[in-house]
Amino acid sequence: MDWGFWLPQIMLFSSLIPALVIFLLRDEQFWPRTILNLSASGLKLILAGFMAWGVLAEGRTYEASLPFLHDQELLLRVEPLSLMLVGLSSILWFITTIYAIGYLENSPHRTRFFGFFSLCVTATIGIALAGNLITFLIFYEMLSVVTYPLVVHRGTPEALAAGRTYLLYTLGGGVLLLIGIIWLQVLAGPVEFVAGGTIQFLADDHQASLIVIFALLIAGLGVKAAIVPLHRWLPEAMIAPAPVSALLHAVAVVKAGAYGIVRVVYDVYGLELSRDLGVLIPLALIASFTIIYGSVRALTEFDLKRRLAYSTVSQVSYIALGTALIGPAATVGATVHLIHQGVMKITLFFCAGVFAEARHIHDIREMSGVGRSMPLTMSAFTLGAFGMIGVPPLAGFVSKWHLGIGSLESDQPWVIAILITSSILNSAYFLPIVYKGWFGEPHEDIEGVEAERFQIREAPWSLLGPSLTTAGVSLLAGLLAAWIYSPLSLAEIVANQRIFLP
Template identity: 45%
Template sequence: MEIISIKPLLAVLISLICALLIVLSRKNKNIRESWTILTSVTKFVIVASMVPTILRGDTIAYTLMSILPGIPFEFRVDAFGLLFGVLASFLWILTSLYSIGYMRSLKEHAQTRYFACFAIAISATMGIAFAANLLTLFIFYEILTLSVYPLVIHKETPEAKSGGRKYLIYTLSGGVVLLLAIILTYSFAGSLEFMNHGFLAGHASPEMLQMLFVLFIIGFGVKSAVMPLHSWLPTAMVAPTPVSALLHAVAVVKAGIFGVVRVIYFVFGVDLVSELDMGIALAYFVSFTIIVASMFALAQDNLKRRLAYSTISQLSYIILGAALLTPSGLTGGILHIAHHAFMKITLFFCAGAIYVVTHKKNISEMNGIGRSMPITMAAFSICAIGLIGVPPVCGFLSKWYLSMGAIEANEVFFVFVLLVSSLLNAAYFLPIVFNAFFKEPDDKSSVGEAPPFILIPLTITAIISIILCIVPETLNPFLQIVKEVVENIGWKI
């Protein structure tokens, strides 16, 4: 059943209004930051209040106006969109707290611009999550691209500026390819509305549809950092750490992933994609990224860059899961959107905490850091283990489902890919943990933990990463929502 409600629109608008309030109260930074906190909490409450409705099997829709003939500016919250919405809005609260601690500790300049752009970016992320059709999604996708640009070049150094340019070239090019794909879709089908079983079947010749599929994957693939379209992401690590944490591990990159899954399951539909033989082809394509990005990660000494390459690899897990076109594969993929978000944001938070306290960016300088920052490094270790896929951290759960999915699809090769990648993850994460706890510090000057604004968020996300694995299935909100997604598509798990 479709329920008409203004909630999705509110969830998008509230942080846009927040951006305005931030700019208006730029003179008093306490008032300015309280707007951020206030709206992030309100936003989460709005989004979370939609969960029971969606779990009942209903959808929530709101049409604002017509953009073009046959394309309304419309929001429709289904289980998949809600998962992304809940995730991003929840992590925004923690990131806001963290940002305040981080930006104030480092006495960063242009904080008003920073917080305002952050709010716009989150607003756009909600728009992407709740968009009912491709054009609505695309509008927010482009707004997201642009609102993140000032955050990437926040430092205004030549390095930041060139990183920003690279970011823009990649993402705008991706946007253009995506737009071509959307226009073609509209030209074929006369509609852009997401459907549970896709809407493109029978509207064009198979070769045309295959080409269209490839265009979509290239378009969304830039933000999903699929190799060889990935190289903006490590460069964008020049941004302040909270930006890397929320946007380059959760919102921006997952917006690309979100688009890929939307296209596979809600534009083309499972049957059409498997008819076109594009699912397994895509799975093989991203397997390359999974392995090679992990190898690149091994070679990085800058902690944030290593995390960035790890992100590139992990993002392709999600696409792999979706591309397998099996219930467990999809479950694993979507679950990994949430699980990877919690684990990776923790790792970035830790990297930022180390930077705030010690101003160290490189792994080789971090020997013995676990002794002076035990909580931070404990959180780091938990999530590093989780990304390797060891229980009882949630990364295990998604890898389990992904492997199941590969077996269901009769493609044991991908189980092998996941295993190799786990080994590589271990190879680039465990030395950091080992050196932090067991090596002697280089300088004896004892530094403490980061300020509470920084420490508390990263502790929370680390704990959640464990809880998501050990909690019984019925109490795990993400697993419940994912089940709803899979049922909507017409599968049972």
């Protein structure tokens, strides 16, 4: 069997087929659905591990090319950069599935939920494996559509309103991306992703067009990456159930946008052409503005999930910022943050879901003293929050460190100021929560009964376990950064393929 051809496709089908089967099940069929979910996500995890081993240790390439239109093909390719997003989504899908099974027990429409959930993962894997622009576009748009039923899952008027906003933004973004891609392909023919870029030959004749196309592509991708001013859907979409916010809005959807920006800058335009066109500085400025704006907005939100959402707005733009800087360390910082931000933010959202489910806490002012009765959950939350701030040796520190070095390498020292300001703001909106959670006086109205106030009552393990796992991963990603399968090592390989020294 030709693994190189089949493996990328099996990777897609390992969540597509379960999704279709799940749709045929009834809500009450808990065990068939759960077994299917867990075995499919487990299988995907194993396949991802196998691919990682094949690519990193054996130096293999997995590539599947299927005819699509007369001069276009669907291209799925596994290489270190795609491996990053594949690995991230496979691991987090597995963990989130466990969490979601616990979270949604006894709630209605579970069949619909898990079916679309698996479709979302399929779309994300497709985005990760896409080897050319049209394949990327197909899965990118598919992701927009299949997340909609999850956003409106609760069916309340607020959820439906959020769903409308969500569709408006993502479909609008899709239109910009579509027209950008078509324009680019009219000039360049089918565009494959190749480290270093493929369209340099257009630089002389089509400079103005290339700049406009770049703007269209980044605007289209920026909607999902929640770059200000295209970010508004993200806080709205927090109405969705916690596992959706955790995996999709902290990881899959925003990552799809950020990953797309990485692909466009490094693998379509290439750093050299992007610099010559003068599009990197504006990108860096927009990303910096988003970082600061998101953090400031997070300060003003008291709903926990909304605060986390604005934090996501801010943190995802680190990736765009690193992409806009020239220099290997910046590339490392940008790509490693693809993974680090995902792991840290999913921890925080898991914990927010636990607080909401177990204690009905939605507002951060109600969190006072919650650490006393839920020490493990609060520990996980603390690890996530410290990671976001960038406290060593957590994952967030590794990202920020590389971004800082990168900014010096590329002669943009002002970026350091952005990073420091952002860290201060991160502390300003996370530390009070952490402090009050551990040291505040528990609210009377949480439990009411004086004696139970200090009793430890954690959430069920199906919710707690995933939260602790991802918290642990975000710690290990920092501690074991030198290990060859660590996100950092992977990011260094990715950066080495795309090295460009000014």
